[in-house]
Amino acid sequence: MSETVKVLLADDQALVRGALAALLALEPDLEVVAEVGRGDEVVDAARRSGAQVCLLDIEMPGIDGIAAAAAVRDELPGVRTLVVTTFGRPGYLRRALEAGASGFVVKDTPARQLAEAVRRVHAGLRVVDPSLATESLVDGANPLTEREREVLRVALRGGTVAAIAGQVHLSAGTVRNHLSAAIGKTGTSTRAEAARVAQERGWL
Amino acid sequence: MSETVKVLLADDQALVRGALAALLALEPDLEVVAEVGRGDEVVDAARRSGAQVCLLDIEMPGIDGIAAAAAVRDELPGVRTLVVTTFGRPGYLRRALEAGASGFVVKDTPARQLAEAVRRVHAGLRVVDPSLATESLVDGANPLTEREREVLRVALRGGTVAAIAGQVHLSAGTVRNHLSAAIGKTGTSTRAEAARVAQERGWL
DNA sequence: GCCTGCCCGTGACAGGTGTCATGGCAGCCC
DNA sequence: GGGCTGCCATGACACCTGTCACGGGCAGGC
Numbered sequence: 269m270s271e272t273v274k275v276l277l278a279d280d281q282a283l284v285r286g287a288l289a290a291l292l293a294l295e296p297d298l299e300v301v302a303e304v305g306r307g308d309e310v311v312d313a314a315r316r317s318g319a320q321v322c323l324l325d326i327e328m329p330g331i332d333g334i335a336a337a338a339a340v341r342d343e344l345p346g347v348r349t350l351v352v353t354t355f356g357r358p359g360y361l362r363r364a365l366e367a368g369a370s371g372f373v374v375k376d377t378p379a380r381q382l383a384e385a386v387r388r389v390h391a392g393l394r395v396v397d398p399s400l401a402t403e404s405l406v407d408g409a410n411p412l413t414e415r416e417r418e419v420l421r422v423a424l425r426g427g428t429v430a431a432i433a434g435q436v437h438l439s440a441g442t443v444r445n446h447l448s449a450a451i452g453k454t455g456t457s458t459r460a461e462a463a464r465v466a467q468e469r470g471w472l
Numbered sequence: 473m474s475e476t477v478k479v480l481l482a483d484d485q486a487l488v489r490g491a492l493a494a495l496l497a498l499e500p501d502l503e504v505v506a507e508v509g510r511g512d513e514v515v516d517a518a519r520r521s522g523a524q525v526c527l528l529d530i531e532m533p534g535i536d537g538i539a540a541a542a543a544v545r546d547e548l549p550g551v552r553t554l555v556v557t558t559f560g561r562p563g564y565l566r567r568a569l570e571a572g573a574s575g576f577v578v579k580d581t582p583a584r585q586l587a588e589a590v591r592r593v594h595a596g597l598r599v600v601d602p603s604l605a606t607e608s609l610v611d612g613a614n615p616l617t618e619r620e621r622e623v624l625r626v627a628l629r630g631g632t633v634a635a636i637a638g639q640v641h642l643s644a645g646t647v648r649n650h651l652s653a654a655i656g657k658t659g660t661s662t663r664a665e666a667a668r669v670a671q672e673r674g675w676l
Numbered sequence: 677g678c679c680t681g682c683c684c685g686t687g688a689c690a691g692g693t694g695t696c697a698t699g700g701c702a703g704c705c706c
Numbered sequence: 707g708g709g710c711t712g713c714c715a716t717g718a719c720a721c722c723t724g725t726c727a728c729g730g731g732c733a734g735g736c
Contacts, residue, residue: 286583287491290498379490413682426665442684448724460664461630646714652694
């Protein structure tokens with residue numbers, strides 16, 4: 269059982285990816301066997317390389333790290349996933365765990381803890397950033413309904429209600445109602461704020 | 473002249489910082505002599521450690537990497553700075569060069585090129601991401617006036633015109649005028665969009 | 677069956693927003 | 707000085723927004 273742990277790295281920023289590889293290469297019991305820059309390449313690369321643990325950034329082109337974790341869970345049982353992200357948004361944590369991720373680490377944790385997190389995940393343990401575990405509880409579940417999320421996602425890019433209504437194929441009045449509900453639920457006063465807050469909380 | 477180049481690392485994400493340190497440690501001619509997580513600690517740490525090249529992330533608490541580069545230029549002549557950032561926004565490049573940075577590298581450049589960039593900067597050369605150099609020219613200069621930028625920065629956080637007017641100590645009507653001008657100059661139709669676009673272009 | 681919750685739509689209303697015209701003030705350059 | 711530009715402010719106008727009240731439809735749970 270003293271063989272090395274095979275790790276796959278997924279991050280869209282080549283520099284960060286390479287740096288993380290260098291960091292993990294310092295550990296004699298870890299081996300980086302694959303590196304990808306897109307979420308939709310994770311499953312293929314993991315299968316080909318025989319990776320045992322996948323380190324996934326959330327922000328990636330193709331599909332994001334959370335969706336990639338779900339894909340790995342569905343198609344490669346036995347392969348563990350560890351989500352590493354810039355933003356410690358509580359909603360991300362919840363969604364990552366729902367997607368079957370075994371671990372969730374924020375990018376401002378000390379570098380030395382990363383290797384340890386990989387080992388724990390490989391051992392079947394669950395690794396969760398402690399600062400987020402508590403926040404996640406007080407934040408509670410997503411109060412937004414499906415339509416409200418859809419409208420908010422479009423509203424994130426800006427534009428008038430009419431423009432949003434066109435993209436969602438609803439009437440302008442309905443869009444205003446959904447936005448009004450979202451504004452109420454986020455405790456804000458404009459739809460721009462509501463969209464920003466909702467995104468920060470991982471509600472979209 | 474075959475001595476090692478002393479490098480300071482500044483990035484708010486500890487994991488990335490450690491990973492970059494590991495990456496640079498692979499190069500025998502480079503030596504990481506200091507690591508900081510805040511922009512306002514750069515000058516002190518560089519002075520103490522005798523760093524010759526400072527690797528600065530832009531997004532940092534305290535002061536950002538661009539302001540830190542300006543501070544290094546003013547207080548530590550002879551010390552070169554290399555700005556490394558996630559977003560390849562043309563405005564960032566221009567501002568970084570104005571702040572006296574000797575190099576500008578985006579985080580999705582290949583990991584191997586980082587060490588080479590550090591060497592070139594230390595040798596007195598200027599290193600600029602080629603994909604940005606052209607974009608920077610077509611984008612042109614910042615068309616926004618000082619007041620417009622100020623109002624937009626506040627508008628970025630959302631809120632009504634009255635709230636913005638209060639924070640900027642102007643009348644609501646004037647704020648509307650500035651916002652209207654900014655909307656025109658950004659080619660958008662709402663102030664939320666204008667603020668977003670302006671920030672993406674590094675105009676704020 | 678009834679009730680609840682979510683969805684979609686309409687209409688109306690107060691207030692916010694974006695645009696424009698106008699004026700005054702300061703600084704700068706020819 | 708005259709012209710120009712940027713800044714601040716005011717007022718007016720049409721339009722957009724956020725809110726509320728009201729319907730109707732559809733699913734799930736008691």
